[in-house]
Amino acid sequence: MTNTPLTTEPKVETGPTTTVELEARPAKWEIAPGHTVEGFTFNGMVPGPTIEARVGEEIIIRLKNSLPEPTVVHWHGLRIPAEMDGTDLVQRHVEPGETFEYRLVPPDAGTYWYHSHHNETEQLERGLYGALIVRGDDEPEFDAERVLVLDDVKLNRRGQLAHFGGPMQRHDGREGETLLINGRTDTNLEVAAGQIERWRIVNAASARFARLSIGGSEFQIIGSDGGLLPAPVSASEVLLTPGERVELAVGPFNEGDELAIESLPFARGMKPEAKGDAVRFGTVRVGARKPSRARIPSKLRTIEPLVTGPVEPNRTVRLGGKASLRRFVDWTINDEMHHAADPVKVGELQVWDIVNETKMPHPFHLHGFFFQVLEENGEKPRTLAWKDTVMVQRSSTVRIAWMPDDRPGRWMYHCHILEHHAAGMMAHFDVIA
Numbered sequence: 459m460t461n462t463p464l465t466t467e468p469k470v471e472t473g474p475t476t477t478v479e480l481e482a483r484p485a486k487w488e489i490a491p492g493h494t495v496e497g498f499t500f501n502g503m504v505p506g507p508t509i510e511a512r513v514g515e516e517i518i519i520r521l522k523n524s525l526p527e528p529t530v531v532h533w534h535g536l537r538i539p540a541e542m543d544g545t546d547l548v549q550r551h552v553e554p555g556e557t558f559e560y561r562l563v564p565p566d567a568g569t570y571w572y573h574s575h576h577n578e579t580e581q582l583e584r585g586l587y588g589a590l591i592v593r594g595d596d597e598p599e600f601d602a603e604r605v606l607v608l609d610d611v612k613l614n615r616r617g618q619l620a621h622f623g624g625p626m627q628r629h630d631g632r633e634g635e636t637l638l639i640n641g642r643t644d645t646n647l648e649v650a651a652g653q654i655e656r657w658r659i660v661n662a663a664s665a666r667f668a669r670l671s672i673g674g675s676e677f678q679i680i681g682s683d684g685g686l687l688p689a690p691v692s693a694s695e696v697l698l699t700p701g702e703r704v705e706l707a708v709g710p711f712n713e714g715d716e717l718a719i720e721s722l723p724f725a726r727g728m729k730p731e732a733k734g735d736a737v738r739f740g741t742v743r744v745g746a747r748k749p750s751r752a753r754i755p756s757k758l759r760t761i762e763p764l765v766t767g768p769v770e771p772n773r774t775v776r777l778g779g780k781a782s783l784r785r786f787v788d789w790t791i792n793d794e795m796h797h798a799a800d801p802v803k804v805g806e807l808q809v810w811d812i813v814n815e816t817k818m819p820h821p822f823h824l825h826g827f828f829f830q831v832l833e834e835n836g837e838k839p840r841t842l843a844w845k846d847t848v849m850v851q852r853s854s855t856v857r858i859a860w861m862p863d864d865r866p867g868r869w870m871y872h873c874h875i876l877e878h879h880a881a882g883m884m885a886h887f888d889v890i891a
């Protein structure tokens with residue numbers, strides 16, 4: 459085993475501070491023209507405002523809770539101190555009428571998101587999420603940039619958010635037939651012919667896996683959860699499980715083209731296998747040609763591998779489920795709901811086998827630290843990447859490596875299917891000095 463030094467240690471060079479006011483409050487959420495549902499929003503919008511930050515520059519986010527219930531906000535993917543992670547492990551809930559100040563110095567460029575981490579199955583479904591972009595000094599140049607936050611909502615016959623909970627949602631996760639980009643069903647993206655855009659995409663859905671396609675056209679995957687990849691990867695589809703992000707270089711297209719932004723059939727195990735049609739999130743319409751100044755370098759970034767050569771895991775995390783008479787199903791980690799896991803030590807390389815013992819894939823999310831996927835069922839991934847969320851397919855093992863840098867405190871990992879998290883598929887552990 460090569461124990462790489464703390465390559466992931468956040469660099470903290472504090473620059474100018476920006477303050478963002480974020481108010482969590484109920485508001486009408488217009489998902490389609492004239493069609494509103496009862497939302498929980500940040501600043502009256504779904505998604506909440508896109509927060510823009512720069513590497514090493516402090517942002518203060520003043521969260522005011524004007525909801526009728528407590529909340530807390532998690533900064534998904536950001537390597538910040540434990541006290542700022544925004545979970546009920548590290549802070550008291552922000553009660554209605556209260557304010558809490560989050561102070562963040564983002565150490566890594568990339569596409570992140572923020573969302574409620576309390577009563578998540580309802581608060582996220584009602585819209586309490588937004589994107590957070592961190593820019594570095596030398597970003598590749600594109601003709602345009604867009605942030606696309608994917609979501610779905612489950613509506614009842616009256617077109618309102620359907621009843622929350624119940625055994626099926628607890629088992630499968632809550633999926634809705636109404637697909638949204640940036641909170642709307644009717645997203646039409648106007649793209650100029652000949653241009654190449656950077657799309658930063660977040661999957662904010664409770665349970666839906668997006669097997670994303672843009673009319674079958676080829677694009678370049680340039681980034682994942684933790685920023686840019688070492689080099690662009692060509693693809694015509696990309697899977698985003700709940701919580702994951704991807705950055706794409708999209709285009710160039712021809713004038714007059716119309717392309718569906720859609721999710722191809724994906725079998726999550728609880729429905730008849732992968733039949734059915736693709737489902738549409740939105741549409742790209744290609745307008746008049748414009749000159750392009752986009753340059754996508756063939757080498758985007760250096761990522762040092764945390765492990766070179768053979769390595770033995772020092773922990774096994776088993777994702778499981780069992781029938782429950784009272785609750786239909788309980789979701790577990792190492793046979794325990796809300797598992798209390800062993801601590802890890804700062805500076806000690808972690809190699810974990812995440813083993814899925816269930817009949818359904820689960821997106822495994824580690825708070826506060828990036829990992830590298832070493833292998834899935836013994837096979838190396840297509841590219842090295844910094845990840846904080848990864849799908850563990852049914853009856854599969856994903857081996858990850860990560861380095862606890864010097865941010866002691868209480869952290870957690872969990873399935874990012876929100877109903878599974880709530881039903882026990884989570885663990886907490888301490889990072890100790």
Ligand SMILES: [Cu+2]
Pocket residue numbers: 819820821873874875878879883
């Ligand atoms: Cu799960």
